[in-house]
Each structure stands twice: as C-alpha cells, then as structure tokens.
Amino acid sequence: MLAGILTVTEMALRIFWRDKHALFWGIAFPLMLMGLIGTVFSDMDNLVLRTAVVIPDGGNPLSQGMLAALEDVRALEVVVEDEATALAALRRGDRSLVVVLPGDEATAALAGGGTSAPVPVRVYYDEARMQVAQAGLAIVNGIVHDINQRVTGRADVLAVEAAGVAAEQLSMFDFLLPGILAMGLMQSGLMGVSAVITAYRERLLLKRVLATPFPPAAFLAGLILRFTITNVIQGLIIVLVGVLVFGARVVGSYVHLLFLVLVGSVVFLTIGFAISTVSRTAEAANTMGSAVAFPMMFLSGTFWPRELIPQSLQPLIDVLPLTPLVEAMRAVVTQGESLAAHAAGLLYLGAWAVAAAVVAVRRFRWE
C-alpha cells in the first residue's frame, strides 16, 4: 500500500513536470511577480526623493550650510517650505522626506563650543515607505555627520532625530519574499489542487481507481504527498532566487520558515479539496479558486503592507487565511521572530484547515 501511494506520488510528479501550465503558475509566476514588483518598487525608491526643507527663524549660517549640502545631493529634489505645508504634502505622498533644520538654538550650540546637548535635525518620513525613509535618513545622517566633523572638528553639535518607528534595515525584496512564498502556497491549493481533483473526477479517473481494489483514500494520499512535495520545492526555489538573485535576507530560522511552508501547504490544500467538492468542472474549479485567491493576494499584505489598504477593509483582511500566514512568514524573514509569537495566527490557520477538511470529507464525491 505504501508502495502504491508512492507510485501515485511519482506519477503525479511526472504529470506536474510535464504540465507546462502547472509549471508556469507554480514556479515561474511567483518568481516573475517577485522580480517585477521588487524591481519596480526598488527603482521608484532609487528615483529622486522629493525633499521639503524647513528653515525656521529665518535661517542661520548652519542651516544655510546644510541646505546647500542637501541641494548638492543628486538623489534629492529640494523644496524649501514651511513646516505645516511640508507635512501636509508628505501625508498626501507628494513629498518623500521633510527635513526640519535647526533654528537659532543651533547657532547657540555652535557658540557654546559643543558643550551643550546636540541640537535635533528632525526628519519626517512616510512610515509605509520604509526604504524611502532608509535612503533619506542615510543621506541626512551623512550630511549631518559631515557638518559635525567639518564645523566643529570636535564633539557632535547636531544629531539626527528620526521621528517615527525605528526603522529596520529592510529592502523591498526582504519584504516581498515571505509574501510571495505564502501566495505560492495559496495558489497551489486554491487553483492547483481544486482543478486537478475536479478534472480527475470529471474525466472519471477517480472512478477508474475506484474500480480497483486499491483503497481510494490511498490514491488521494498519493496526490496530497505530491502537492506537499511540489509546494516545498516551489518554496525552496522562491527562497533561493529571492536570496541569491534579488539579495533578500532571511533574518530568522529557515527551519521555522519550512515549518510555516508546511502549515500553509496543509491549510490551502484542504481548502482546495473543499473547493473541488463544490465545482463540477475543472474550469469552474479554476474560476472559483481564482475568485477567492486574487482578492486575497492583494489584500493580505502579500505585495504591500496591509496598512495601505483602507480602514473599512481591515476586518475582512483579519478574516482571510492568507493574512496570518503572510504575517508569520514575514515576521520570521524580516524580524527573526519566533513562531510562538504567532501562535494565535497559526491556531486560526488550523481552524481553517479543520473547517475545510470537514467540508471536503463530508461532500467528497468520486464521480
């Protein structure tokens, strides 16, 4: 019987390998998405940062010097504005950074010969655009450091004070990798499993198996094993390409990541089986799967932070099974968090798997 299950798995893997559509959607599509989105967003960051510079108190030699230094940086497009206008523009997304230069207190600090505390250079940035902030802060930091060195040659007079969440060293690909990983698992289940099982039933292949003494559950076990194997391979390829080609970094444990891949695989596989009990034709299964998968893909924080999505949709996002998987994977990849920190999300995923399994077992038809 085990030999029979393994033969089913082997044959199903052969079919997968020979099925150009399955290969495209399973392997090529996630890689393409990762490459495209990652590249587009990275390029946007590498464009010019529209930077508003606020000069209070009518200006002083120090702020004038800094303004000149900022204007010298090619990546910055500098506009001088008052603080309120600049912050409003930042909120609208019209500015990438707002740098508030020190006023008269800097002149005083300079006169004090560096004995007083450093005077803050306040930098505002958009929390949702972490890399923009990274790039901007790095530039401003560099300039401040330079000025500190040149002007005083001694202790720091100025220090950059970043307003906002303390930024991780995060690249677009670091962010994208766990999202794509979770998306691949979801697609394999919702579109792959459901379409394959429905097609086998529609074409009476399940009935053919039923007409042999082989336990039908063992046949399904062979197929489940095949999807688990291809899911792990798919995940492996996404991580390898993400890390080696796109330079993504996995901060946390690869073992934890593999565990999450297996969890996601089980959850979406059972949901795929459940869908296959509702659809009559493979086309219907595919349409149904896509109808569920695509909104989830865009909402659950796969490609961009869910905070970007309107508040009214947040309760829906909380319910989607892709959300906790993306969150747990992202926490492992970018923050190196432990799985225990995401126990609630994992339990929620387990509940989805159980519910889907109940539907699948109750409603499963062989023909």
Added chain:
Amino acid sequence: MAQPQSAPAVPAIVVEGLVKRYGPVAAVDGISFTVARGETFGLLGPNGAGKTTTLEIIEGLRKPDRGRIVIEGIDALAEPERARALMGVQLQEAGLFDLLTVAETVRLFSRFHRRRVDVGALLERLQLTEKANARVRTLSGGQRQRLSIALALVNDPQVVFLDEPTTGLDPQARRNLWDVIRSIRDEGRTVVLTTHYMDEAEALCDRIAIVDQGRLIALDTPSQLIRRHAPGVKIHVTPAAVGDGTLEQLVETLAPLPGVTAVTANGQGEAVLYSDAFEETIGALVRMAKEGAIRYHSLRVEAANLEDVFLKLTGRRLRE
C-alpha cells in the same frame, strides 16, 4: 435457455433480482441472469436502457437497492474487496492521464492490484509495445481503448467487464478490438460486455441479454434469439414510383401475401416484409409484378438479425 447440467461448476456470475432506483425512475428493475465460466455474455440495449447501471452494480461501483450478486462463488455485496480482486473493469468513457506514457499508465494501475501480470507481455498482446513510451495524449481512439482494456487485464482477472468497448471507433479499429476480446475469451476468462452494436453482439457473444427500460426482455444465444423472435427473412421492396402515399399503399398491398408476418416502411423509402416462408412470399411478389398489381424497382433479401429481434421486442431501434 439450456445450461449444461453435467458440470456442477460454480458460475462466474449470478445476478438475482437487481433493483436500482433514482428517485421515481427504476434504472434497473428486477434483472436476473447467470453467466457461466468462460462465457462471453452481452448486455444489449439502447442508450439509457440500464446496461451500464447493471454493469456498475456488478462491478461494485454502485449499491443496488435490492438484489444479490455472486462472483465466482463470492458474495460481491458482502465481500466487495475479494470480488473486486477477481475482476477486470473497463469503464465507459473513463479518462486516462494524458501526460503519462502508456507504460507508466499500466505500471501505475498494476500497483492498484495484488496480482500483477508482466507489463511488457500485456502491452505486447494489446499491440501497444511500439507505443509504450508514447504519451497517452498522442494515442488514437483505438489505441486508447486498447490501453483501457490493458488496464482491465492488469490483474489477470477471471471476469472481465467491458462497457461499450468499441463505441466511437472506426470500423477497422472495431474489428481489431473484436480480435482482442476474442483472445481474452480464448484464455478462458469470462467476459461481460455491453454494446449497442448488434453486429458486435452477434460476432462476440455466446449469449445475449436484451435490456430495455431497466428490464431484461430476452436472454439467449444470438441464433436462438433470431430464430424465436425474428424468424425467416427480410425482403426489402423499393417501389418504382415515388410519390405521396405510394409506400403506404404498397405496404397495405403486401401485407396479405403468403408467409408475411409483418410489413413496415423503413426510413429509406422501402417496404420491409418479414417472412417465415421465403419462397412463397417471393413467388407471390413476382406474380403480382407480372400482373401489374405492383411495380417495384428492386428486391433485396436478407436474413433477419438481432436488430430485428430488438425492433420486434421493443418496437424501437437500438440506436435511435
């Protein structure tokens, strides 16, 4: 229906009082029959007659509402696993894995059975050796069907079920498959097949059960069925003139001729006479023509066949 009484051998299949209802419709309405070992047994009937349902109940794929099935002495409803091990099943219109090769397909299905035959030898006898490494997708209709039969033989079964094995095949592929089915029988296996081709049933079956509307309406050897239900000959008469009412008039004129048991007008503009006294009927026809009472263009004489038996018994054609 004389069964050989001398050998008290266990019959290959005993079916008793099979009933299967779908809502108010009885798809199978009390069918009973016995198939002897080594026999090729045909279930003949139009689409929707209940052939496939009957077969699938015997194969264990459907549960009957009532009835008893014994395969090689094993109660198939009580011990489906044991019964299934003895059976080879070819399903009507069942698909194959298009992206596997012929050899891979046979290897996969051979894993589903305890008893296995040599894959190479099996492919050889179904003339699939050349196609062993071809993807199933690339096979012709006849080759696919031979592969389907190979899967039914993969466990060296004692009883082989073939559900409409030649439907949709061209005449040459059908003949080729008939040879395959005969060879299965020649190996001593019991074969049960369904078909709606009466020539196929006549060519292959030792005995035929005619099924209509879920009931078994006749069961005998092909020649006995013809002798009993459609004796004599069929004479096709093509009228010389074609016009309104000509054919109907001809049918009326011919009905009282000696030896004529029935006259019908067929769809090709011919009057068809069934006669149990061929010479007298022909003599009368020729005499009438000489006297100018009828005018015909041609006469064609044929032995009656199973199609006629079916028509006689049900008032319908096999393939309508």
